[in-house]
Amino acid sequence: AVTRTFSIIKPDATRRNQTGAVTKMLEEAGLRVVASKRIQLSKEQAEGFYAVHKDRPFYGELCNFMTSGPVVVQVLEGEDAVKRNRDIMGATNPADAAPGTIRKELAESIEANSVHGSDSEENAATEIAFFFNDDEIVG
Numbered sequence: 001a002v003t004r005t006f007s008i009i010k011p012d013a014t015r016r017n018q019t020g021a022v023t024k025m026l027e028e029a030g031l032r033v034v035a036s037k038r039i040q041l042s043k044e045q046a047e048g049f050y051a052v053h054k055d056r057p058f059y060g061e062l063c064n065f066m067t068s069g070p071v072v073v074q075v076l077e078g079e080d081a082v083k084r085n086r087d088i089m090g091a092t093n094p095a096d097a098a099p100g101t102i103r104k105e106l107a108e109s110i111e112a113n114s115v116h117g118s119d120s121e122e123n124a125a126t127e128i129a130f131f132f133n134d135d136e137i138v139g
C-alpha cells in the first residue's frame with residue numbers, strides 16, 4: 001500500500017550542503033517528497049521529538065547535535081514507505097550500513113548519521129503530526 005513516513009535531514013548533512021544529495025537518494029528509492037521545510041530545532045523541540053530516548057546515555061548529546069544547525073523535515077510517500085525509507089537510510093551506525101545506503105555513502109558517525117526515519121507506521125503518524133499541519137502536506 002502507498003503510505004507515508006517522516007524523515008529528517010540532520011545538521012551534519014545540511015552543514016555539508018547535502019540536502020539535495022540525500023533527497024535524490026530518497027527519490028531514486030521510490031519515495032516522493034510530499035512536504036518539506038528547513039527549520040532550526042529548539043532545544044524543547046529536540047527533547048520532545050526524542051523523548052523516547054530520554055533515558056539513553058546519548059540523549060543529551062543527541063539533542064545538542066540536533067540543535068547545532070538547520071534540519072530539513074520531510075514527509076515521504078510511497079509503496080511501503082517506512083520500510084523503503086529504512087532500507088535506503090541503512091544501519092544507524094554508518095560503519096554497519098550497506099553500500100549504496102545514505103548513511104554508508106554520506107554519514108559521518110553514529111550520532112552525525114545524516115538522516116532520521118520513522119521506525120513504524122504508528123510512529124510515522126506521530127512524528128509527521130509533530131512537525132506538519134495537514135494543509136502543509138500535498139500528495
Ligand code: CMP
Nearest residue numbers: 053058062092110111112113115116117
Ligand atoms: P535516529 O534514527 O535519529 O534515532 C536516535 C538517534 O540517536 C540515532 O538516529 C543516532 O543519530 C543517535 N545516536 C547517538 N548515539 C547512539 C547510539 N549509541 N545508539 C543509537 N543511536 C545513537
